[in-house]
Amino acid sequence: xxxxxxxxxxxxxxxxxxxxxxxxxxxxxxxxxxxxxxxxxxxxxxxxxxxxxxxxxxxxxxxxxxxxxxxxxxxxxxxxxxxxxxxxxxxxxxxxxxxxxxxxxxxxxxxxxxxxxxxxxxxxxxxxxxxxxxxxxxxxxxxxxxxxxxxxxxxxxxxxxxxxxxxxxxxxxxxxxxxxxxxxxxxxxxxxxxxxxxxxxxxxxxxxxxxxxxxxxxxxxxxxxxxxxxxxxxxxxxxxxxxxxxxxxxxxxxxxxxxxxxxxx
Amino acid sequence: xxxxxxxxxxxxxxxxxxxxxxxxxxxxxxxxxxxxxxxxxxxxxxxxxxxxxxxxxxxxxxxxxxxxxxxxxxxxxxxxxxxxxxxxxxxxxxxxxxxxxxxxxxxxxxxxxxxxxxxxxxxxxxxxxxxxxxxxxxxxxxxxxxxxxxxxxxxxxxxxxxxxxxxxxxxxxxxxxxxxxxxxxxxxxxxxxxxxxxxxxxxxxxxxxxxxxxxxxxxxxxxxxxxxxxxxxxxxxxxxxxxxxxxxxxxxxxxxxxxxxxxxx
Numbered sequence: 001x002x003x004x005x006x007x008x009x010x011x012x013x014x015x016x017x018x019x020x021x022x023x024x025x026x027x028x029x030x031x032x033x034x035x036x037x038x039x040x041x042x043x044x045x046x047x048x049x050x051x052x053x054x055x056x057x058x059x060x061x062x063x064x065x066x067x068x069x070x071x072x073x074x075x076x077x078x079x080x081x082x083x084x085x086x087x088x089x090x091x092x093x094x095x096x097x098x099x100x101x102x103x104x105x106x107x108x109x110x111x112x113x114x115x116x117x118x119x120x121x122x123x124x125x126x127x128x129x130x131x132x133x134x135x136x137x138x139x140x141x142x143x144x145x146x147x148x149x150x151x152x153x154x155x156x157x158x159x160x161x162x163x164x165x166x167x168x169x170x171x172x173x174x175x176x177x178x179x180x181x182x183x184x185x186x187x188x189x190x191x192x193x194x195x196x197x198x199x200x201x202x203x204x205x206x207x208x209x210x211x212x213x214x215x216x217x218x219x220x221x222x223x224x225x226x227x228x229x230x231x232x233x234x235x236x237x238x239x240x241x242x243x244x245x246x247x248x249x250x251x252x253x254x255x256x257x258x259x260x261x262x263x264x265x
Numbered sequence: 266x267x268x269x270x271x272x273x274x275x276x277x278x279x280x281x282x283x284x285x286x287x288x289x290x291x292x293x294x295x296x297x298x299x300x301x302x303x304x305x306x307x308x309x310x311x312x313x314x315x316x317x318x319x320x321x322x323x324x325x326x327x328x329x330x331x332x333x334x335x336x337x338x339x340x341x342x343x344x345x346x347x348x349x350x351x352x353x354x355x356x357x358x359x360x361x362x363x364x365x366x367x368x369x370x371x372x373x374x375x376x377x378x379x380x381x382x383x384x385x386x387x388x389x390x391x392x393x394x395x396x397x398x399x400x401x402x403x404x405x406x407x408x409x410x411x412x413x414x415x416x417x418x419x420x421x422x423x424x425x426x427x428x429x430x431x432x433x434x435x436x437x438x439x440x441x442x443x444x445x446x447x448x449x450x451x452x453x454x455x456x457x458x459x460x461x462x463x464x465x466x467x468x469x470x471x472x473x474x475x476x477x478x479x480x481x482x483x484x485x486x487x488x489x490x491x492x493x494x495x496x497x498x499x500x501x502x503x504x505x506x507x508x509x510x511x512x513x514x515x516x517x518x519x520x521x522x523x524x525x526x527x528x529x530x
Contacts, residue, residue: 042509129394133514140510170508206528240527242407243435244307248520249398255517256524262505263471 001053002080005087009078013050014088016100020154023103029156032090032098034068039166040101041072048076048100052085055096074099090158103156106172108145112190116212117144118261119192123180123229124151124220125250131155132163133251134218139167141258146173149180149229151220184232187215196225196233197253205237210261218254266318267345270352274343278315279353281365285419288368294421297355297363299333304431305366306337313341313365317350320361339364355423368421371437373410377455381477382409383526384457388445388494389416389485390515396420397428398516399483404432406523411438414445414494416485449497452480459499461490462518467501475526483519 002010015022016030023029028047031040040046049072051059056079059066069077086094111117120143125131131153138146148155155164155173176183184194193211197218217233219225224247225233239248239256248256267275280287281295288294293312296305305311314337316324321344324331334342351359376382385408390396396418403411413420420429420438441448449459458476462483482498484490489512490498504513504521513521 133517136510137513137517139508140504140506140513142505142507167510170510239405239524240407241405242527243404245401245405245432245435248402248405249516251514252398252402252516252520255513255520259504259521259524262507 002078002084005084009048009076010080010084010088013098013100017088017090017158020157023156027103028100029103029161030098030158031101031161032158033095033162034065034097036162036165037072037097037099038068040099040169043166044104044169045102046072046074046099047102048078049074050078050080050085050098052080052082052094052096054082058096072099091162101169104169104172106174108174111145111172112187112192114144118210119143119145119147119187119215120254120258121147121149121180121184121215121217121229122152123149123217123225125218126153127221127250128153128157128159129163130221130249130251132160134254135164135171135173136167137251137255137258139171141262143171143258146171147183148173148175150176179228180226181228181232184215184229188232194232194234195237195257196230197238197257198225198230198233198236199238200236202236202238205239205257205260208235208237208260210264212264214261216257216261218250218257221250267343267349270349274313274341275345275349275353278363278365282353282355282423285422288419288421292368293365294368294426295363295423296366296426297423298360298427299330299362301427301430302337302362302364303333305364305434308431309369309434310367311337311339311364312367313343314339315343315345315350315363317345317347317359317361319347323361337364356427366434369434369437371439373439376410376437377452377457379409383475384408384410384412384452384480385519385523386412386414386445386449386480386482386494387417388414388482388490389488390483391416391418392486392515393418393422393424394428395486395514395516397425399519400425400429400436400438401432402516402520402523404436406527408436408523411436412448413438413440415441444493445491446493446497449480449494453497459497460502460522461495461498462504462522463490463495463498463501464503465501467503470502470504470522470525473500473502473525475529477529479526481522481526483515483522486515
C-alpha cells in the first residue's frame with residue numbers, strides 16, 4: 001500500500017492530472033471514478049489502476065466493485081491510503097478509484113479518406129462542460145471524428161475525462177498542431193464540404209441535406225467562428241431561433257447539427 | 266454609497282442569493298453581471314440596481330456602461346464599496362453590477378388552454394447547467410412553457426439566472442406545487458399528448474409528428490423519468506444512439522426534442 005505523498009507514483013499521477021504538456025509527452029491521462037474507469041477499460045487500454053484503502057474495504061462487501069477491479073488488466077494495481085488518495089483526487093467526494101489510461105492512437109488520414117464521413121470541428125471552444133457534452137453526443141450520433149483547434153480546452157483534463165465517461169476513447173479526437181485554416185484546406189481537397197453556423201448567406205438547418213463528406217464547424221462560446229475558419233465555409237447554416245434569443249449554447253448547436261447530419265447515414 | 270456589510274440592503278441581497286424560500290416569499294431574485302442585468306431589464310422588471318465603486322469609476326470612462334445604468338428604471342439605485350460588493354457576489358470575478366428582479370407572473374391556465382402549445386416538462390432535473398441551457402433553448406425553439414417538478418433545482422438560484430441571461434423571464438417557467446402526476450393528468454384532460462424519452466415501445470424521434478398540444482418529459486440525469494410520470498406517457502420516443510453510448514446529456518436530449526417539436530409550428 002502507498003502511504004506517503006512523496007511516493008513517485010503519486011507524484012506521477014499528480015503531474016498527469018495537472019499538466020497537459022506532461023500528458024501529451026507521456027501519451028497517458030487519468031480517469032477517476034468507477035464509471036469513467038469502467039468505460040475507459042471498455043473502450044481503451046488501462047496502464048495503471050489505483051484504489052483507496054476505503055475502496056478496498058468496500059470491495060470485500062460488494063462483489064460488483066471487486067469484479068470490476070479484478071477484470072481490469074493493468075501493468076500496475078495498487079492501493080493508496082485514503083488521505084493520500086483524497087489529496088490527489090480532482091473531485092470533492094472521491095469515489096476511491098482512478099486509472100492511468102493510454103491515449104488512443106488516431107489516424108486522421110484514414111478518417112479523411114473514407115467515402116462517407118462526418119466530422120465536427122471545434123474552433124476555440126473553451127468550456128470543459130461543452131466539450132464533454134459534445135464528445136458524448138458525437139459518439140451517439142455516429143460521427144467519425146471531432147477535430148479540436150489549438151485554442152480549444154485540452155480534452156484530457158480531468159473534468160472532461162470524467163464527463164465524457166469513455167467517449168473520448170470511442171470517438172476519434174484529432175488535436176490540431178497546424179492552424180485550423182490549413183487543416184480545413186486539407187480536408188476540403190479530400191472532398192469535404194465545410195459547413196459553418198453563421199447568419200449571413202445562410203440556409204436553415206431544416207432545409208439542408210448534408211453531403212457524404214461533411215465537416216461542421218462550431219465556434220467559440222463568446223465570439224463564434226473565427227474569420228479564418230469562416231472564409232473556408234462552403235455553406236452557412238442557421239438554427240431556427242425565436243423570441244429574441246441571440247444564440248444557442250455551443251453544445252446545443254453542435255448537438256442539433258450532428259443530429260441532422262446523422263440522418264444522412 | 267453603502268460601505269458596511271451590516272447594511273440592511275446588503276443583508277437583503279445576500280438572503281435572496283442564498284435562500285430559495287426567501288426568494289419565493291419575496292417574489293424576487295438577484296441577477297448579476299452586465300449581460301444578465303441587461304437581459305432582465307429587457308424582458309422583465311428591475312426593482313433595485315447596485316453597482317460597485319469600481320464599476321462607477323469605469324462608467325465615467327465608458328459611455329456604454331453608463332448608458333445601460335441610466336436607462337434602467339429601478340426603485341433603488343445605489344453604489345456599494347468594492348470590498349462589500351465582492352463579498353456578496355456569487356462569482357469569482359465580479360463585474361460590479363447586480364439587480365434585484367421581480368419574478369414574472371405566469372398564468373399556466375392561459376398556456377394550457379391554447380389551441381397549439383408545446384411545453385417541456387422537467388422531472389427531477391438537478392444540474393443547474395442543464396437547466397440553464399434548457400431554458401435558453403426553450404426560448405429559441407418557441408416553447409410555450411417549461412414545467413419544473415418539485416425535485417428540480419430552483420431556477421432562480423444565481424448560477425441558473427446567470428447562465429440563462431434573461432430567458433427565464435421570456436419563457437414562462439411553471440414551478441409545480443402539486444406532484445408531477447397530478448399536473449400531467451390535468452394537462453392531458455386539456456388535450457395535451459404526453460411524450461417521454463424511453464426505450465420500450467418507443468418510436469424514433471425522426472418518425473414522430475408531434476400533436477398540436479404536446480408535452481415532452483425529460484427525466485433526471487442519473488435515473489431518467491420517474492415511474493409515476495412514465496405511466497402518463499402517450500408516446501415513448503428514442504433519439505438515435507450509436508456506438509454503444511448509453512444516454513445523451515439531459516440538455517442535449519431536450520434540445521433535440523424541442524428542435525423537432527418546433528418544426529410543427
